[in-house]
Amino acid sequence: MAxxxxxxxxxxxxxxRSTMAYRFSFVMMTVGNFLATALNFAAIAxxxxxxxxxxxxxxxxxxxxYGTSGCALGLADLVLGSMDQLGRRVRDGTLDxxxxxxxxxxxxxxxxxxxxxxxxxxxxxxxxxxxxxxxLKVVWTPADVLLVPVMLLSGAAIFGAIFVIGAAFQFWAxxxxxxxxxxxxxxxxxxxxxxxxxxxxxxxxxTFVVPLAFINWLPxxxxxxxxxxxxxxxxxxxxxxxxxxxxxxxxxxxxRAGLKSYRSTGS
Amino acid sequence: MRVYGAVALRGFxxxxxxxxxxxxxxxxxxxxxxILAYTFIALWTVRPHLGGxxxxxxxxxxxxxxxxLATTAIMGGGVEADLIERIRTGDVAIDLYRPADLQLxxxxxxxxxxxxxxxxxxxxxxxxxxxxFPLAWPExxxxxxxxxxxxxxxxxxxxxxxxxVALAAFWLLDGSGLTLLAALSAVFFSGMLLPLPVxxxxxxxxxxxxPWSSLLQVPADIFLGSRSGGAVMTGLxxxxxxxxxxxGAGQLLQAVATRKVVVQGG
Numbered sequence: 001m002a003x004x005x006x007x008x009x010x011x012x013x014x015x016x017r018s019t020m021a022y023r024f025s026f027v028m029m030t031v032g033n034f035l036a037t038a039l040n041f042a043a044i045a046x047x048x049x050x051x052x053x054x055x056x057x058x059x060x061x062x063x064x065x066y067g068t069s070g071c072a073l074g075l076a077d078l079v080l081g082s083m084d085q086l087g088r089r090v091r092d093g094t095l096d097x098x099x100x101x102x103x104x105x106x107x108x109x110x111x112x113x114x115x116x117x118x119x120x121x122x123x124x125x126x127x128x129x130x131x132x133x134x135x136l137k138v139v140w141t142p143a144d145v146l147l148v149p150v151m152l153l154s155g156a157a158i159f160g161a162i163f164v165i166g167a168a169f170q171f172w173a174x175x176x177x178x179x180x181x182x183x184x185x186x187x188x189x190x191x192x193x194x195x196x197x198x199x200x201x202x203x204x205x206x207t208f209v210v211p212l213a214f215i216n217w218l219p220x221x222x223x224x225x226x227x228x229x230x231x232x233x234x235x236x237x238x239x240x241x242x243x244x245x246x247x248x249x250x251x252x253x254x255x256r257a258g259l260k261s262y263r264s265t266g267s
Numbered sequence: 268m269r270v271y272g273a274v275a276l277r278g279f280x281x282x283x284x285x286x287x288x289x290x291x292x293x294x295x296x297x298x299x300x301x302i303l304a305y306t307f308i309a310l311w312t313v314r315p316h317l318g319g320x321x322x323x324x325x326x327x328x329x330x331x332x333x334x335x336l337a338t339t340a341i342m343g344g345g346v347e348a349d350l351i352e353r354i355r356t357g358d359v360a361i362d363l364y365r366p367a368d369l370q371l372x373x374x375x376x377x378x379x380x381x382x383x384x385x386x387x388x389x390x391x392x393x394x395x396x397x398x399x400f401p402l403a404w405p406e407x408x409x410x411x412x413x414x415x416x417x418x419x420x421x422x423x424x425x426x427x428x429x430x431x432v433a434l435a436a437f438w439l440l441d442g443s444g445l446t447l448l449a450a451l452s453a454v455f456f457s458g459m460l461l462p463l464p465v466x467x468x469x470x471x472x473x474x475x476x477x478p479w480s481s482l483l484q485v486p487a488d489i490f491l492g493s494r495s496g497g498a499v500m501t502g503l504x505x506x507x508x509x510x511x512x513x514x515g516a517g518q519l520l521q522a523v524a525t526r527k528v529v530v531q532g533g
Contacts, residue, residue: 028444175287197309
């Protein structure tokens, strides 16, 4: 574990130095990363220019969902976002390079092309979240206050698990990198809106199949004092950390299975 | 002329080879279609007739957007990435050596790609959307013809913009920053996030005059009948005007850029 973290830090540091060599490009990419999510929020703001409530949720409430989901995805993307390049490495055979180096393959694949520009997304989502926290009319209990950082970290871990499972899938389907976008960016697109606007079947899928609801919906509904549209028991609102641990466990197994089945292009 | 036809055919075939990637794209387009469709349903339920669309039109607009996302390369993903790489490595010298125009060569390749992606990535998400939601279909067969003409023009406008962005690599070498900004502008101003008539005041007026509205808004409005009669023709003329203007700008920039090329050893 310590060895993996050390390898990750070394490789990430090297990539940071390398991107800083083209400072103008780095600044532009970070601004672009910030703008990409800011434009998404602009669309939400335009929607709320036409209506005061969407699915019964106000703009600050939706912004709270947007900010928590965006921060969680941003953190996972920063740490593990490069994993979606794995299919490319399998295709062109450069994964072999990672296999012969004396460092854990997972740490190398995760730190590959580490990009600080992804702070752009985190910054934008954090700004929206801070605004939402200030604008929300909620009576904060100590449990609610604690639930916010817990939700962000568990959410990041769940998104991270999806990144890893998506990467593991690419050991078999090398061209299918886009599938995981459905669950990472798609999951973000889903959970930034109130759950009340979606069909019940979609919500069930996003709760029990891919546990996106635990990223922010369930804990956020608890903080906002709103009933869950599926009518699930209230204690589930506090289960995000548990779900995150299970998701990471599944991701670890998927990664091992994927790596084990890897046959290099040359054989 | 025949050479461009051949290049377009190869462009079509090349993208047709990536079968798993196409399926993955179809899957992703379908998932995003569902998410967006439900947000639009929520909005149009509280604000019926917003932007001149009723609910089935708004939902159809979502699926049209998913069907056209890859075709008119709204988020990029066309041939420009290859061209930028060839400019960076200097391989573009080989392209310039050919007895064919650089811009038209890559236009042909990109139109071949667009043609494949209309079939490969456009049809299936639309079918899934139609199975789950009541969609609004054109009543006249002629509307389909105008719609496909509008998609073709939209693909040319999209290419003309991406070609300009790619040429910037002659000066910047690393085109990634500009490519990202161009893709963001396209996503926002094409109407991919929200139909442009829903944009407020001056922002809506501005968005409708910018070339990116050719990529989705104009073809979608023709499909939905929001543009009918003379408005169809003005829509197509708007796209053709932007296509010519941007291709012309590309020719000018290309003339400046190719004077700049210095090939190693030559």
